[in-house]
Amino acid sequence: MSSPxxxxxxxxxxEPIFPRRVEGSYRTMKWWxxxxxxxxYYITPWLRWDRGPEMPDQAVLLDxxxxxxxxFMIEIWPHxxxxxxxxxxxxxxxxxxxxxxxxxxxxxxxxxxxVWTDLFILVERWIEGDRNARLRLHRKKWDGEKIRxxxxxxxxxxxxxLATGGAWVFYFTDAxxxxxxxxxxxxxxxxxxxxxxxxxxTFFFGGFFREQICIYACPWPRIQAAMMDEDTLTISYRxxxxxxxxxxxxxxxxxxxTQGDCIDCMACVNVCPMGIDIRxxxxxxxxxxxxxxxxxNDVMDRIGKPRDLxxxxxxxxxxxxxxxxxxxxxxxHVFRPRTVLYTVIWAGIGIGLIAALFLRSDIDMSVSxxxxxxxxxxxxxxxxxxxxxxxxxxxxSPREFRIELSDGAPFELELQGIAGQTLTVPADTQHSxxxxxxxxxxxxxxxxxxxxxxxWVVETAGNERIHxxxxxxxxxx
Amino acid sequence: xxxxxxxxxVRPPERQYPDPRAKLKQExxxxxxxxxxxxxxxxxxxxxxxxTFYATIAWAVVYWILYPAWPMVSGATQGVLGYSSRGExxxxxxxxxxxxxxxxxxxxxTELDDIRDDSELQSFAVxxxxxxxxxxxxxxxxxxxxxxxxxxxxxxxxDEWLWGGTMEDIHLTIRYGIRNEDYADARWSQMPAFxxxxxxxxxxxxxxxxxxxxxSGQDHDAELAEAGFEVYDWNCASCHGVDGExxxxxxxxxxxxxxxxxxGDYDTLWESVYYSRFGIMPGFxxxxxxxxxxxxxxxxxxxxxxx
Numbered sequence: 001m002s003s004p005x006x007x008x009x010x011x012x013x014x015e016p017i018f019p020r021r022v023e024g025s026y027r028t029m030k031w032w033x034x035x036x037x038x039x040x041y042y043i044t045p046w047l048r049w050d051r052g053p054e055m056p057d058q059a060v061l062l063d064x065x066x067x068x069x070x071x072f073m074i075e076i077w078p079h080x081x082x083x084x085x086x087x088x089x090x091x092x093x094x095x096x097x098x099x100x101x102x103x104x105x106x107x108x109x110x111x112x113x114x115v116w117t118d119l120f121i122l123v124e125r126w127i128e129g130d131r132n133a134r135l136r137l138h139r140k141k142w143d144g145e146k147i148r149x150x151x152x153x154x155x156x157x158x159x160x161x162l163a164t165g166g167a168w169v170f171y172f173t174d175a176x177x178x179x180x181x182x183x184x185x186x187x188x189x190x191x192x193x194x195x196x197x198x199x200x201x202t203f204f205f206g207g208f209f210r211e212q213i214c215i216y217a218c219p220w221p222r223i224q225a226a227m228m229d230e231d232t233l234t235i236s237y238r239x240x241x242x243x244x245x246x247x248x249x250x251x252x253x254x255x256x257x258t259q260g261d262c263i264d265c266m267a268c269v270n271v272c273p274m275g276i277d278i279r280x281x282x283x284x285x286x287x288x289x290x291x292x293x294x295x296x297n298d299v300m301d302r303i304g305k306p307r308d309l310x311x312x313x314x315x316x317x318x319x320x321x322x323x324x325x326x327x328x329x330x331x332x333h334v335f336r337p338r339t340v341l342y343t344v345i346w347a348g349i350g351i352g353l354i355a356a357l358f359l360r361s362d363i364d365m366s367v368s369x370x371x372x373x374x375x376x377x378x379x380x381x382x383x384x385x386x387x388x389x390x391x392x393x394x395x396x397s398p399r400e401f402r403i404e405l406s407d408g409a410p411f412e413l414e415l416q417g418i419a420g421q422t423l424t425v426p427a428d429t430q431h432s433x434x435x436x437x438x439x440x441x442x443x444x445x446x447x448x449x450x451x452x453x454x455x456w457v458v459e460t461a462g463n464e465r466i467h468x469x470x471x472x473x474x475x476x477x
Numbered sequence: 478x479x480x481x482x483x484x485x486x487v488r489p490p491e492r493q494y495p496d497p498r499a500k501l502k503q504e505x506x507x508x509x510x511x512x513x514x515x516x517x518x519x520x521x522x523x524x525x526x527x528x529t530f531y532a533t534i535a536w537a538v539v540y541w542i543l544y545p546a547w548p549m550v551s552g553a554t555q556g557v558l559g560y561s562s563r564g565e566x567x568x569x570x571x572x573x574x575x576x577x578x579x580x581x582x583x584x585x586x587t588e589l590d591d592i593r594d595d596s597e598l599q600s601f602a603v604x605x606x607x608x609x610x611x612x613x614x615x616x617x618x619x620x621x622x623x624x625x626x627x628x629x630x631x632x633x634x635x636d637e638w639l640w641g642g643t644m645e646d647i648h649l650t651i652r653y654g655i656r657n658e659d660y661a662d663a664r665w666s667q668m669p670a671f672x673x674x675x676x677x678x679x680x681x682x683x684x685x686x687x688x689x690x691x692x693s694g695q696d697h698d699a700e701l702a703e704a705g706f707e708v709y710d711w712n713c714a715s716c717h718g719v720d721g722e723x724x725x726x727x728x729x730x731x732x733x734x735x736x737x738x739x740x741g742d743y744d745t746l747w748e749s750v751y752y753s754r755f756g757i758m759p760g761f762x763x764x765x766x767x768x769x770x771x772x773x774x775x776x777x778x779x780x781x782x783x784x
Contacts, residue, residue, distance in 0.1 A: 011527045376632065376634045378735070381694075
């Protein structure tokens with residue numbers, strides 16, 4: 001490729017991949033997973049959940065405008081973002097767990113890039129036929145048939161992309177309302193722009209970039225190498241059994257000991273969506289989709305050889321099998337200190353989050369003392385401090401609250417603009433109230449630099465009460 | 478599992494076949510560059526990266542045409558869209574001005590004392606007033622409204638006022654200011670410089686200062702204070718009141734409270750009597766719109782001392 005005479009080529013064109021159709025247990029499982037995941041994605045925003053008349057009734061809603069996240073009976077406020085952080089940590093550790101146990105199982109079965117690419121290849125196959133027909137069409141000069149088939153394929157891809165982007169925006173606002181606005185062309189430009197961007201990315205990522213996203217764009221394949229060890233179950237070719245590979249004619253058998261089980265039929269290569277040869281060993285491009293297992297098992301059945309020439313096995317199995325020992329059962333690979341530790345951490349965070357969810361109060365307060373100035377001297381010599389008390393009413397209905405001091409506190413409490421100590425906070429709202437505390441002239445609190453003070457917020461109709469500690473500043477000069 | 482048990486398939490070491498990993502073990506060619514023994518692999522990069530690079534160049538050219546881009550001797554190329562970031566800010570300001578227009582009109586039409594009964598209008602007035610206050614008033618009165626005692630800038634948070642603390646009073650003070658020549662309606666009064674102008678001798682000043690200390694409940698000399706009563710009654714009571722309660726109509730501060738404009742200790746009081754004080758404040762009638770002045774009044778009124 002590079003010699004002193006010819007300058008090296010610096011840019012390599014993508015080699016198109018035309019995966020052949022394959023049937024088998026992994027393919028069947030992948031069809032079910034694909035259906036389930038697409039169904040979850042498209043149906044979720046349309047599920048309803050009654051939260052009362054003043055609240056949105058969408059079961060899953062990321063209300064960015066009002067800073068709320070709704071998930072069925074759960075409502076997350078911005079100050080509870082640790083729930084989201086906890087879920088992200090769980091997702092991260094869950095990926096560690098699955099990768100250390102089952103390799104790139106996320107990439108092969110659940111990653112949207114894989115799922116949508118699978119869907120796009122399905123469309124391609126419906127319109128153009130299987131691998132050979134697609135190859136023929138690809139090599140053909142542009143003519144009526146190619147224009148018609150490619151055009152139809154691109155239109156269907158674009159429609160899938162449109163549906164993908166179209167479904168995405170429903171997660172962020174009331175789906176039926178937005179759907180009506182989209183149909184009547186009254187939707188907000190942001191919705192259109194989002195749909196346009198996601199339609200384009202789906203179209204190009206699923207239709208044209210495909211495996212290049214995994215190889216060049218995604219950081220995950222690089223990180224995963226660090227999480228796999230010799231006990232990780234991953235897709236491998238048993239070269240001790242397959243080699244030396246050789247062609248085999250129908251009804252012919254190679255002399256014993258001269259040829260392995262691999263008949264070099266290229267079935268595993270032809271079905272691979274990543275365009276690699278699994279027989280070359282572990283490689284970064286492999287997303288462990290399992291299609292080569294299906295393809296090879298099919299061939300092994302037909303030539304009457306045992307299955308699993310290509311199969312899920314761990315690196316440690318290979319040396320074990322070479323030494324003549326049987327493969328360890330899968331659970332022994334999966335159940336090891338590393339995965340147990342990941343599971344324990346994962347479950348611990350999960351239990352912690354669920355506990356926090358049930359323990360959290362439906363009212364919440366915070367107090368910010370006004371520090372500019374720290375205190376105000378009144379005409380009669382008394383000293384006054386001001387505080388902004390924030391009350392969050394996380395109920396679905398308006399509630400009345402009373403702001404109180406602890407019993408026997410040496411201060412006088414006053415709410416700005418309100419006679420008395422009660423105020424009503426509307427449903428699902430945060431309300432800020434300026435509160436004044438006054439220490440009488442000559443009292444100790446008025447003269448010392450600071451005195452602890454405790455403010456209470458009491459729900460008048462219920463018996464929920466919460467408090468926050470703050471300080472009262474006296475005149476120091 | 479199979480008719481071929483693994484025992485049958487132990488690889489004999491002498492059996493040779495192509496190493497399946499040979500392709501991976503093979504070193505890619507190098508570019509021939511070598512720096513301190515570090516060589517560079519010649520792995521070609523995907524061609525679409527190159528196309529992406531070209532696309533960014535094309536994007537840049539489009540950008541040059543549409544937006545201000547190239548610096549010239551004076552100024553820069555303007556771009557055919559006529560965009561400028563200043564223009565964008567001006568547009569945004571105009572947009573908000575228009576949105577606030579209805580509120581400003583409502584502010585102008587509502588009686589000063591009725592503003593706080595309209596919670597929506599009050600909320601608007603307080604927020605608008607706060608931003609005007611920060612720009613126009615905070616230089617003297619402080620961002621928190623606490624004033625600066627050493628300079629005689631009054632604290633707006635407490636319950637004592639020089640010229641009155643009702644909405645009407647505050648509004649009038651902001652509109653025309655205090656002791657300025659710009660407005661005929663400006664608040665105006667002047668305390669004589671009793672010492673400097675020879676109206677009182679130093680002994681009498683000493684006495685009256687002790688009387689004021691007594692009046693405000695501070696440490697004082699009872700004998701001097703008793704003598705000071707007469708001095709006070711003759712010279713000060715007409716403005717500051719018989720009991721030192723002050724007078725809003727003349728901007729005369731109360732002397733019987735814990736609040737002092739310049740300070741309530743002996744030295745500061747002596748200085749105030751000897752040299753007098755002459756605090757001024759500009760009027761804002763010509764600088765701010767009527768609605769803005771009303772908004773600042775509403776803001777100041779709710780800071781904690783409004784009457």
